[in-house]
Amino acid sequence: MDDAVRLESLTKTYGSGDSAVSALRETSLSFPRGSFTAIMGPSGSGKSTLLQCAAGLDRPTSGRVFIDGQDTSGLNETRLTELRRASTGFIFQSFNLLPSLTAEQNVALPMRLAGRRPPRGAVRQALAQVGLEKKAGSRPSQLSGGQQQRVAIARALVARPAVLFADEPTGALDLSTGRELLVTLRALAGPDGGTPSGPGTDGRVTTTIVMVTHDPNVAAYADRVLFLADGGLVGELLQPTAEAVAARMTHLAVTS
Numbered sequence: 001m002d003d004a005v006r007l008e009s010l011t012k013t014y015g016s017g018d019s020a021v022s023a024l025r026e027t028s029l030s031f032p033r034g035s036f037t038a039i040m041g042p043s044g045s046g047k048s049t050l051l052q053c054a055a056g057l058d059r060p061t062s063g064r065v066f067i068d069g070q071d072t073s074g075l076n077e078t079r080l081t082e083l084r085r086a087s088t089g090f091i092f093q094s095f096n097l098l099p100s101l102t103a104e105q106n107v108a109l110p111m112r113l114a115g116r117r118p119p120r121g122a123v124r125q126a127l128a129q130v131g132l133e134k135k136a137g138s139r140p141s142q143l144s145g146g147q148q149q150r151v152a153i154a155r156a157l158v159a160r161p162a163v164l165f166a167d168e169p170t171g172a173l174d175l176s177t178g179r180e181l182l183v184t185l186r187a188l189a190g191p192d193g194g195t196p197s198g199p200g201t202d203g204r205v206t207t208t209i210v211m212v213t214h215d216p217n218v219a220a221y222a223d224r225v226l227f228l229a230d231g232g233l234v235g236e237l238l239q240p241t242a243e244a245v246a247a248r249m250t251h252l253a254v255t256s
């Protein structure tokens with residue numbers, strides 16, 4: 001199976017001795033190209049740690065992380081940074097746009113900071129992918145919250161990453177704006193999951209999405225929901241509904 005990200009027996013321990021905290025315990029997972037996965041679990045179950053390790057932003061204590069087919073364990077910091085820039089994108093609850101730059105300039109910024117000129121048309125294409133082709137010249141203050149988050153997604157997509165990580169991407173948005181954004185994310189991943197990454201026959205670029213959320217309604221937009229408890233994978237739901245996700249979360253809250 002061709003995976004955008006694969007985690008093998010990942011363990012992450014913070015601190016040592018009596019104060020050691022096991023945030024992840026020998027967790028193995030894979031994220032097939034074109035899939036949209038939501039990660040859920042009680043507070044402290046290891047969701048953020050998993051996302052940080054899977055994105056190459058933090059190193060596991062043991063185990064391996066493969067990003068876009070490459071084993072990250074043997075990479076030095078420079079090579080890991082290069083791989084992260086080329087193959088991953090990240091969006092957060094806060095949009096983190098620079099207010100003095102236009103949407104187009106914000107999207108191009110990470111590549112420019114890395115000393116690269118965005119490929120011709122790539123910035124416009126990324127904005128078009130999130131439905132903002134007409135707002136390229138607008139500054140963040142001229143855009144709604146949902147539009148600002150779309151610019152942040154376009155910025156994460158401009159390098160055509162193999163995987164897009166999202167940490168509570170709708171947390172700062174109202175319900176209907178959040179729903180619209182999730183429909184966009186849904187469309188960026190393959191229509192049915194498992195669609196290969198890269199330009200499809202219609203020229204559309206698909207990506208792989210890994211999203212952490214606390215909200216069953218948000219998780220229901222994914223192809224699959226993974227449940228974490230106490231640093232380990234404890235369940236999976238395919239083609240989830242919000243009701244089924246909520247029921248599993250209630251069960252976890254009672255049993256963990």
Ligand SMILES: Nc1ncnc2c1ncn2[C@@H]1O[C@H](COP(=O)(O)OP(=O)(O)OP(=O)(O)O)[C@@H](O)[C@H]1O
Pocket residue numbers: 014015021022023041042043044045046047048049050
């Ligand atoms: N830098 C750190 N130093 C020490 N312990 C940490 C650190 N980061 C996380 N932890 C601990 O690791 C465990 C997992 O934390 P993590 O943030 O991954 O959980 P989470 O599921 O994302 O929680 P939340 O839903 O509250 O954000 C928790 O017990 C947390 O206290």
